Structure formats: C-alpha cells, structure tokens
Amino acid sequence: MLQLYLKLRETSLKICAPLGVEDHNLQPMPDASPAKWHLAHTTWFFETFVLSQYMDEFRPYHPAFRNVFNSYYNSVGDRPLRGLRHILSRPSLDEVHAYRIYVDEAMVHLLTLELPQAAIELIELGINHEQQHQELIITDVKNGLWTNPLRPAYRVRAGHASADDKSASPLTWHSFAEGVYSVGFEGSSFAFDNEGPRHNVFLQNFRLASRLVTNREYLDFMRDGGYSNPLLWLSDGWDCVRNNQWNAPLYWEQRDGDWLNYTVEGLQPIRLNEPVCHISFYEADACARWAGARLPSEFEWEVAARSRPMTGNFLESDALHPQPAQAADGVAQMFGDVWEWTGSAYTPYPGFKTAAGAVGEYNGKFMCNQMVLRGGSCATPQSHIRATYRNFFPPHVRWQFMGVRLANGD
Numbered sequence: 001m002l003q004l005y006l007k008l009r010e011t012s013l014k015i016c017a018p019l020g021v022e023d024h025n026l027q028p029m030p031d032a033s034p035a036k037w038h039l040a041h042t043t044w045f046f047e048t049f050v051l052s053q054y055m056d057e058f059r060p061y062h063p064a065f066r067n068v069f070n071s072y073y074n075s076v077g078d079r080p081l082r083g084l085r086h087i088l089s090r091p092s093l094d095e096v097h098a099y100r101i102y103v104d105e106a107m108v109h110l111l112t113l114e115l116p117q118a119a120i121e122l123i124e125l126g127i128n129h130e131q132q133h134q135e136l137i138i139t140d141v142k143n144g145l146w147t148n149p150l151r152p153a154y155r156v157r158a159g160h161a162s163a164d165d166k167s168a169s170p171l172t173w174h175s176f177a178e179g180v181y182s183v184g185f186e187g188s189s190f191a192f193d194n195e196g197p198r199h200n201v202f203l204q205n206f207r208l209a210s211r212l213v214t215n216r217e218y219l220d221f222m223r224d225g226g227y228s229n230p231l232l233w234l235s236d237g238w239d240c241v242r243n244n245q246w247n248a249p250l251y252w253e254q255r256d257g258d259w260l261n262y263t264v265e266g267l268q269p270i271r272l273n274e275p276v277c278h279i280s281f282y283e284a285d286a287c288a289r290w291a292g293a294r295l296p297s298e299f300e301w302e303v304a305a306r307s308r309p310m311t312g313n314f315l316e317s318d319a320l321h322p323q324p325a326q327a328a329d330g331v332a333q334m335f336g337d338v339w340e341w342t343g344s345a346y347t348p349y350p351g352f353k354t355a356a357g358a359v360g361e362y363n364g365k366f367m368c369n370q371m372v373l374r375g376g377s378c379a380t381p382q383s384h385i386r387a388t389y390r391n392f393f394p395p396h397v398r399w400q401f402m403g404v405r406l407a408n409g410d
C-alpha cells in the first residue's frame with residue numbers, strides 16, 4: 001500500500017506539471033475546482049480521515065485547513081463556498097506543495113506500522129478519492145483553459161490527441177437474453193459503498209451497440225436538425241438546449257464552416273471516427289432517440305461489461321482524449337475513452353446503507369437528480385475502474401469526458 005500511495009501522490013503532481021502557477025488557480029465555473037484546491041483537498045482527506053484518527057500525537061499542518069479544504073462533509077465542519085475556491089490565493093501553491101510533503105511524510109511513517117482494518121480501509125478510500133480528483137484536475141483544467149478566448153493548450157506536443165483519425169470499427173449489435181441477473185459489487189477488494197449490495201434484477205432481451213457513437217454519427221444527428229427538433233428531446237433537455245443555445249457538444253466551435261474541437265492539445269479539426277465526447281445526458285438521450293435506439297440501463301451495461309477485459313484508453317495511455325474503436329470480439333470500448341451515460345437514475349440499491357461517521361457522506365447523500373455513467377474515461381486511472389463502478393452527474397453536465405452507446409430492445 002505504501003508503493004500505491006507514493007505512486008498516487010506522484011501522479012497528481014505529474015498531471016499538474018504542465019500548469020503554470022496562475023493555471024493552478026483557475027475556476028471557470030462552480031462545478032470545476034482549481035488544481036491547487038484539488039492538490040490540497042486530497043491531502044486534507046488523508047490528514048482528516050486517516051492521520052488525525054490513527055497516528056498518535058499527529059499535529060495537523062495548519063489548524064484552519066480542516067475547514068478551508070473541506071469539500072462537502074458537514075460532519076467535519078464548515079467550508080468555503082464551492083464556487084469560491086478560487087479566492088484561496090493564499091495559501092500559495094508552494095505552501096500547498098509543502099502541505100502535501102508534510103502529510104506524505106506522516107503517511108509514509110503510518111504505513112510502516114501495524115494498522116487496524118478500519119484504518120487500512122480509510123487509506124484505500126483516500127487513494128480512490130485522490131484518483132477521482134486526478135480525473136477532475138484534468139477536466140477542470142481543460143474547462144478553465146478553454147474558457148480563455150486564447151484557447152491555450154494544456155500541453156503542446158504531437159500526441160495522441162492530434163494523431164491521425166484511424167477508422168472506427170463498424171457498428172454491430174450484440175444480443176443479450178432476458179433473465180434474472182445478479183448485479184452490484186461483492187468481494188473483499190475495494191469498491192465504493194454505492195456499488196452494493198449485490199442484488200438480482202430482471203432484464204428483458206436487449207441489444208447493445210458494439211462501440212460508442214462517433215463524431216461522424218453525431219454530426220449526422222446535428223445536420224439532420226437534431227438540435228432544433230423538440231420531438232427528439234426530453235422536456236428538461238429541450239429547455240436546456242434553448243436556454244444555453246446549444247447546437248453542438250461542449251468544446252466544438254465552427255470556424256470558416258469547419259468544426260473544430262478543443263482538446264488538451266488545443267483546437268483541432270474534428271476527427272470523425274473518434275467517439276463523440278462532452279455531451280450531456282440530454283444530448284445522449286436525444287441522439288439515441290434520433291437513431292431509433294435508447295440509452296442502456298446501468299444494469300444492461302454492467303451485464304455486458306463484466307465479461308469484457310478491463311482494458312482501454314485510460315489515464316495511463318496519456319492520450320487524454322477518446323480514440324476510435326478498434327475491432328474486437330463482442331462489445332468494444334466498454335472501459336476507458338468516455339463515461340457512458342445510462343438511462344438509469346442514481347438511486348440506492350436495495351439494502352444500501354451509508355457508512356457510519358463522516359465518510360458516510362461520500363456517496364449516499366447525492367442519490368437524487370443525477371444519472372449514472374459507467375465505464376471510466378481517458379482521464380480515469382485504470383486501477384480505479386470496475387464493471388460495477390457507478391459514476392453520477394446531473395443530466396445537464398458536459399465537462400467530464402462523457403459519451404454515448406446505443407441500446408435497443410431485441
């Protein structure tokens with residue numbers, strides 16, 4: 001676990017390496033947090049939930065940080081408004097780095113001791129928590145840099161995001177038989193509380209597309225008047241389209257008649273064979289309806305995914321951008337590339353109970369007004385994802401790496 005911890009902490013800094021000091025404090029919207037805040041808050045998590053409880057005579061780095069870097073834990077105490085995290089020009093970035101080193105030294109010491117199971121579980125939670133924030137650093141920085149009219153790139157290099165547009169494998173349909181399936185996590189390895197308890201569900205016959213919807217297919221939806229036909233949209237979705245004047249995915253812009261796409265490597269021509277990305281639940285749902293299909297339920301997705309290898313385009317591939325589907329036996333691209341919107345509302349599984357104490361606030365209290373996404377993205381660390389993993393966001397959100405796979409009845 002010591003090695004896992006050290007690697008984790010190094011990865012967060014590596015993600016921030018291309019950023020200047022000012023970039024670390026960008027907060028383009030309340031949903032996105034400054035990279036500096038992410039670096040401090042993930043450190044706060046280990047300090048508050050692990051070191052303060054399990055290390056004798058541990059002294060916090062700074063007594064005020066307990067509140068300043070709290071995100072949403074009411075049981076821990078007060079915190080600054082979420083949309084005002086950018087006002088934390090102090091502590092400086094250097095001091096946040098010093099805070100990380102202070103906590104790392106204590107954690108390294110703690111990890112050499114014999115620890116109770118409860119402490120080990122909290123450290124595992126802290127590691128998985130920081131992995132979630134690693135993905136958020138990338139998506140939040142991307143949004144912050146894109147908001148700048150200069151459209152600066154997160155990094156400049158001839159990387160995967162600017163690679164040739166390899167062709168995508170043809171879309172085929174895979175059938176799954178109706179029946180009672182066990183879904184949800186069961187086992188002794190780490191999983192979030194919202195992935196269980198394992199339970200039975202009945203699924204009708206269904207079919208799942210062999211790959212994600214591509215930019216080419218999404219452009220067909222756009223050119224067919226997708227954004228101007230209210231009959232394709234949920235009522236809330238249509239309001240969202242009108243109020244925000246959406247006519248394309250987030251980060252798309254038209255220049256001289258051509259569509260460009262803002263990536264971590266700056267503005268690039270749209271690559272038709274890549275999966276469409278940065279669309280809301282509403283857009284995913286409307287596009288599926290236009291295609292004569294629907295979104296998969298989260299359980300249909302899980303049943304199809306669990307026999308698939310957990311390989312794909314993750315953070316480790318360093319593309320930080322979805323890639324065209326390659327031919328595979330069975331359904332492809334289930335893991336990595338983009339989080340896949342499902343038609344399932346984020347609600348508790350039968351028998352779900354929140355954990356005792358502050359960490360009980362981690363997932364359970366958000367089970368309202370959000371939809372489930374599955375499979376991880378090109379910004380998700382590979383070791384973070386599972387077939388039972390449930391991500392969740394409100395239906396209008398687009399700044400995560402989010403896309404769509406079609407499903408249908410038999």
Ligand SMILES: [Fe+2]
Nearest residue numbers: 041071129133
């Ligand atoms: Fe957090």
